[in-house]
Amino acid sequence: MTPFTQRTRAMMMRTARQAALAGVLLASAVTAMAQADSPVGTWQTIDDHTGQPKALVQITQDSSGALDGKVIKGLGPNDQPERRCTACTDARKDQLILGMTIINDMKKVDDGWDDGQILDPENGKIYKCKMHLEDGGQKLVVRGYIGVSLLGRSQTWIRQQ
Template sequence: MKKTFFTFLFLSLVLSINSQTIFGKWNSKNEAGTVDSVLEVYEKNGKAYAKVVEILNPARKNALCVDCEGEYKDKPILGLDILSGLEKDDDEWSGGQIIDPRNGKTYKCYIKLVNANKLKLRGYIGVSLFGKTAYWERAK
């Protein structure tokens, strides 16, 4: 009986710890507060990245990042890496950048897990005081 209890306790702890990560699929909302895309945050070479894996508005499924600059100019938004190069710093990931495909602008950013199903994203220019915060909810 003790062995079963401790096995259950161990599995619960492991599942709880694994769900407490920034990695996975997240819903992004537009200015109206409606979920318009699903992003996948993933790790590559110890850094965090995110790409658009689903666009929910059928009219925008084949949209291009027309306002983006450089290598992102006129690339399909679906599959676009919008978040790049974030490194773990205590309980947040920072030091990278994010591209807003809605307007093509690039910002410095950091992300932080608020709880298992909510991610805080702060994009800014210069210092984080001058920026905007968005919250992504974990996709089901």
């Protein structure tokens, strides 16, 4: 191999490595941007009474663009995987809370998501729900309410990586 061919080959290898690195960086940037404007992902909920982590909820998007959220892990000190929603009055009555869908049919509206429902498995009540992202997509403010959103309460959930 001539010196010219060796230099050309080395330059092509460096260029290929740089292109691969640029692709990885671009993919990371796209993922970060997607996280900043979508609640799809895993969220840590916080107990209203103790202020301690309570559960992990996985939010997914269906083919119509609506969001749903499912409990994937309990985090409380007294959490038992066999806990059931004994207070639920719908089809979730006596079902395991772990694996239960507690957020249904959230639709993108302006800067947030609205028109869906959220279940509080502690009391079995179903509330209207709206949510929006804060802190560059790292916090999700979830508001459950009856009638109008002024009559409700909000929780701030923390994005998990």
